[in-house]
Every structure is written in C-alpha cells, then in structure tokens.
Amino acid sequence: QVQLVESGGGLVQAGGSLRLSCAASGRTFSTLGMGWFRQVPGKEREFVAGISWSGANIDYADSVKGRFTISRDNAKNTVHLQMNSLKPEDTAVYYCAADDLRPMIISRLSRHYDYWGQGTQVTVSS
Numbered sequence: 001q002v003q004l005v006e007s008g009g010g011l012v013q014a015g016g017s018l019r020l021s022c023a024a025s026g027r028t029f030s031t032l033g034m035g036w037f038r039q040v041p042g043k044e045r046e047f048v049a050g051i052s053w054s055g056a057n058i059d060y061a062d063s064v065k066g067r068f069t070i071s072r073d074n075a076k077n078t079v080h081l082q083m084n085s086l087k088p089e090d091t092a093v094y095y096c097a098a099d100d101l102r103p104m105i106i107s108r109l110s111r112h113y114d115y116w117g118q119g120t121q122v123t124v125s126s
Contacts, residue, residue, distance in 0.1 A: 012123070
C-alpha cells in the first residue's frame with residue numbers, strides 16, 4: 001500500500017504561481033512512477049504531468065507545457081508540481097497518483113495509477 005498526501009493548493013490570481021507537493025509513504029518511493037491529475041466537477045480526471053522513478057522521463061499535457069514543472073526527490077519521498085503563469089482554466093482539484101507497475105513509462109491514463117491522494121484545490125481568479 002502507498003499513502004499519498006498532497007499540499008500546497010490555494011487561491012491565486014491569474015499569472016501567479018503555486019507549488020504542489022505530494023508526500024508518499026508505505027512503499028519504496030523510487031520504485032513508483034508518479035503523476036499529477038486534475039479534475040473539475042462534471043468532467044473526467046485529466047492528466048497533467050508525470051515523472052518516471054528516476055526522473056529521467058517526464059511528460060506534460062499540452063495545456064500546461066512550458067508553465068508547469070514536475071520534479072521528485074526520492075530521498076524525501078516527495079513529488080512536486082511547480083505551476084507558473086496560472087490561468088483561470090487551471091482551476092481544479094489536483095491529485096497526486098502512483099503507478100507501481102510502470103515505473104519507467106509515464107501513462108496518461110488514470111486507470112493505470114493504483115494509488116491516489118485526497119486532492120488539493122487550486123483556484124485561479126481572473
């Protein structure tokens with residue numbers, strides 16, 4: 001079992017920045033592929049960014065490429081999402097997720113992720 005706890009969400013004006021963090025416990029963190037997803041009411045959860053176990057492979061959704069940066073610290077069992085130049089359309093609940101079957105390959109499919117955090121709200125005002 002893996003427990004994931006997100007933090008760092010909040011309210012920010014358009015153009016601002018936020019840094020989300022996800023703390024993992026319960027398994028060897030360096031064996032997990034990690035991802036960030038987001039969801040707004042009435043819509044499916046969508047992929048935002050993913051990072052392989054070593055950090056060598058990274059993927060971003062087109063909508064956030066160039067604005068968001070995912071990183072991980074295996075020594076501290078954490079993964080981060082630095083979000084810059086935020087837009088109102090980035091408003092969502094953001095979830096951290098762990099994939100223990102594909103540590104080197106980043107999947108954009110939520111069904112490939114086995115463990116999820118509780119989510120943290122990000123609200124961007126115009």
